[in-house]
C-alpha cells in the first residue's frame with residue numbers, strides 16, 4: 247500500500263479491533279516494566295483475579311530507585327527496599343523475567359531493551375515511563391503509559407488508544423563539530439515548543455539523522471516526549487540492522503534474514519503522506535543549553551538569555567527566571583555550576599561515555615564541582631571499564647557509579663542540595679526534578695557537561711576539546 | 712477507587728479550584744519521592760506538595776491549601792497541563808484530593824490518557840473561557856459549575872460555554888467503558904489471532 251508511513255503500517259498490523267468507544271485496541275509486542283510504576287498494576291490484577299495474557303512478552307528491571315554507590319541489600323532506604331522486593335515478588339509470582347540487581351543485564355529500562363535486542367523494528371512497545379519514546383530509534387512504536395495501562399497490557403497485551411497524526415521532521419545538511427544528537431533534539435523542542443507535538447508521532451529523517459548511529463538516534467527519540475509528542479521514531483536502515491545483529495534476543499541465521507525483510511517492509515514509503523512536515527537546518531544548531539524550567543527554554547551557547555516578553559508564554563518564562571534567579575540578557579556562557587551529571591536514558595550509553603571521556607582525559611574536575619558518571623546499564627559499565635574509561639573519569643575526579651537512573655530524577659541517594667546548579671546530560675529541567683525543590687538543572691550534551699565540570703561553569707566544549 | 716457503583720461519568724457539579732500556569736509538569740504535581748510508596752492510597756495528601764509546603768512542612772500560599780477552595784470538584788488549569796513524566800500518581804493525587812474533572816486550555820497526551828483510565832474528564836475550553844472561569848472562581852469561590860459531557864456544555868451563573876474533549880474519551884466516560892480492562896479482555900481470542908500473524912511473535916520462523 248502506497249503513501250503509508252511506518253506509523254500507519256505498524257498501527258494497522260497491530261490493530262485488534264475498533265472498540266465501541268471509538269478507540270482502537272492495539273496489540274503490544276513488547277512490554278518493559280520497572281519498580282516504580284507497576285506495583286499497583288499487579289495489585290489491580292490480583293483484585294480482579296486476572297492472570298497475565300502473554301507473560302513471555304514482559305521483561306522487568308530495576309533502575310529508578312537503586313542506589314548507584316552502595317547497592318548492598320537491604321537498601322538503606324526502606325521504601326526503596328520495599329519497592330524492589332515488591333517487584334521481585336510480583337515478577338516471580340506472575341512468571342515474568344526480571345533483570346535484577348545482580349543480573350549482568352540490569353540497567354535503565356530504555357538502555358537495556360535495545361542492548362538486548364528486545365526492542366526491534368516493526369514492533370509496538372509499551373512501558374510505564376514517558377521516555378519509552380527512546381525505542382522509536384529502531385522504527386518501533388514505543389508508548390509511555392500510566393499504571394492502569396500497565397495493568398491492561400499485563401492482562402491483555404493490548405491498549406485502548408487513539409490514532410496519532412504523523413509529523414515528519416527533516417534535519418538537513420550536516421552538524422558542526424561539537425554538536426551532538428542532544429543538541430539536535432533540544433533545538434527541535436526549542437523550535438516547536440514543549441507542547442508542539444501534541445497529537446503527533448514525530449518521524450525524524452533527513453541526512454543528519456541517516457548519518458546518526460543507533461545511540462544517537464536513541465538520544466533523539468528519547469526526548470520526543472519533551473516536545474509533547476507521545477512517540478518519535480526513525481525508519482530502520484542498515485545502521486539499525488547492523489546494530490541488532492547478534493544481540494541476545496534477535497534471531498540468528500536464516501531467521502535474521504527474514505527479520506530484516508520484515509523490518510524493511512515497515513519503513514515509510516517514499517511517497518508517504520504526512521500530516522505535517524518541518525525542515526531543520528543542521529548547520530544552524532549550536533551546542534545547546536537549557537536555562538529555564540522546561541526543555542524548550544534553551545539557547546545556543548553564544549546566545550544571551552531571552553526576554554520573557556519574547557515568549558508565547560511570558561508568565562511561564564517569568565516563573566523560570568524567578569526559579570533560576572537569572573536575568574534576561576545575561577549570557578549562558580560562564581554560568582557557574584556546582585554539580586555535573588553524565589547519565590540517564592538520554593545519554594548514558596557507551597558512545598556517550600566515550601565522548602565524555604575524551605573531553606575529560608588528562609584534566610581535573612574544578613574544585614567547586616562534584617561530578618559523577620553513571621553508566622546506563624551493567625553492560626555499558628563493564629564495556630566502558632574494559633576500555634579504561636572508568637580510569638579516565640576517576641583520574642579526572644569524577645565518581646564512577648553502578649548503573650541506574652541516579653540524579654536524573656533523584657529517587658535514590660543521588661540528589662542536588664539546596665539551590666545547587668547541575669550541568670546534566672539528562673532530559674528534564676523541571677523544578678525539583680533532581681531532588682531539591684530549589685535545585686537548578688541545565689540540560690546539555692555529555693561533552694558539554696564534562697567541559698562544564700572541568701571549568702566550574704558553562705563553556706563551549708569546542709574550546710576545550 | 713474500586714467502590715464506584717456506576718462507572719458512567721456524564722455530569723459533574725460543584726465548586727472549582729484554579730491553578731494558573733502553562734506547562735505544569737507532573738514532577739510539580741507529584742514530586743518523585745512519593746513514587747516510592749507501594750500503593751496509591753496516600754497520594755491525596757501530596758498534590759503540588761513542594762509548592763504547598765516549605766522544607767519544614769509549613770504551608771505556603773497555594774490554591775490547594777486555600778480554605779476557600781476546600782471541597783472543590785473541578786480543577787481549572789491553563790495550557791499543556793500534566794506534561795513530562797507518565798506517573799499516574801499525578802492524576803491519582805488530584806482525584807484522591809477530591810477533584811472529579813479538570814478543565815483547561817490543553818493537556819499533555821499521557822496525562823490525559825491516565826485521567827481517562829481513572830474516569831476523570833479532562834475537558835478543553837478556549838483561552839478566553841479559561842481566563843474568565845479562573846477570574847470567576849477567584850472572586851467568588853462558592854460559584855457552582857456543572858459540566859455535562861452529553862451536551863458538551865459547562866454552565867455557571869446562568870452562562871453556558873461549550874467544552875471540547877476527544878470523542879473517544881467522551882464515549883469512554885459516558886458509557887462507563889473507561890475502565891478498559893474488561894473491554895480489552897473480552898477480545899482475547901482476537902488478540903491471539905493478530906499476535907501470531909506478526910512475524911516477530913513466532914521468531915520469524917513462519
Ligand code: SF4
Nearest residue numbers: 377590591651654655
Ligand atoms: S533515566 Fe531518568 S528519564 Fe530515564 S527512565 Fe530513568 S528516571 Fe526516567
